[in-house]
Amino acid sequence: MSVSLNNFVIADSSKCIGCRLCEVACADAHADTHANTVGMIETPVQPRLYMVRNDKVASPVQCRHCEDAPCANVCPVDAIQIVDGSVIVNEDVCMGCKTCMVACPFGAMELMPVFKKGEPVMQRTLKSNDGEKTVPCQSYVARKCDMCRGTGHGPACVDVCPREALQIVRPVDLRARRNYEAALSMLSAIRYLPA
Numbered sequence: 001m002s003v004s005l006n007n008f009v010i011a012d013s014s015k016c017i018g019c020r021l022c023e024v025a026c027a028d029a030h031a032d033t034h035a036n037t038v039g040m041i042e043t044p045v046q047p048r049l050y051m052v053r054n055d056k057v058a059s060p061v062q063c064r065h066c067e068d069a070p071c072a073n074v075c076p077v078d079a080i081q082i083v084d085g086s087v088i089v090n091e092d093v094c095m096g097c098k099t100c101m102v103a104c105p106f107g108a109m110e111l112m113p114v115f116k117k118g119e120p121v122m123q124r125t126l127k128s129n130d131g132e133k134t135v136p137c138q139s140y141v142a143r144k145c146d147m148c149r150g151t152g153h154g155p156a157c158v159d160v161c162p163r164e165a166l167q168i169v170r171p172v173d174l175r176a177r178r179n180y181e182a183a184l185s186m187l188s189a190i191r192y193l194p195a
Helices: 021-029 072-076 099-103 156-160 171-191
Strands: 006-010 049-051 056-061 080-083 086-089 108-113 123-128 133-137 140-143 168-171
Touching: 021 049, 021 156, 072 080, 072 099, 086 140, 156 168
Parallel strands: none
Antiparallel strands: 006 168, 049 056, 080 086, 108 140, 123 133
């Protein structure tokens, strides 16, 4: 039986220096317009990965594109789907309920304000305290790593990391490499068996 496992990006914290270039590249890859210089970066910067950093370790946290994705399983409006081997949020369907954030075991899901051309999208309204007026409310949606789907270049974070701390994990290749290493290990053990 052949099982298809989703690819994902993982960080080697022993190589990561916490420079946050991955966050900038991610935000730029998902921006309406791409920046050629730092001064051209759209604000707010909204990466789909998050640098965790303290005195001892630095490492970005990203979606693992789980095959049985807890975030997708709890979404009440089915805004999260597996599409071509990636767990994708349909932002047009997402209602911003935060359930996916609670379900994600990696903390990779985030609720982000929606901006179009640098301006906040104010689509939803809430009743004011007096119950009479409606007040514009910032629109929020769930966002997470989408492997830079639709950019045609693959994950931007992997491309820009100066220490090569980020890599795409392809489970099929990983399994083949581990099988090969196990076979080599067994072969060297057999060579030293007494005759």
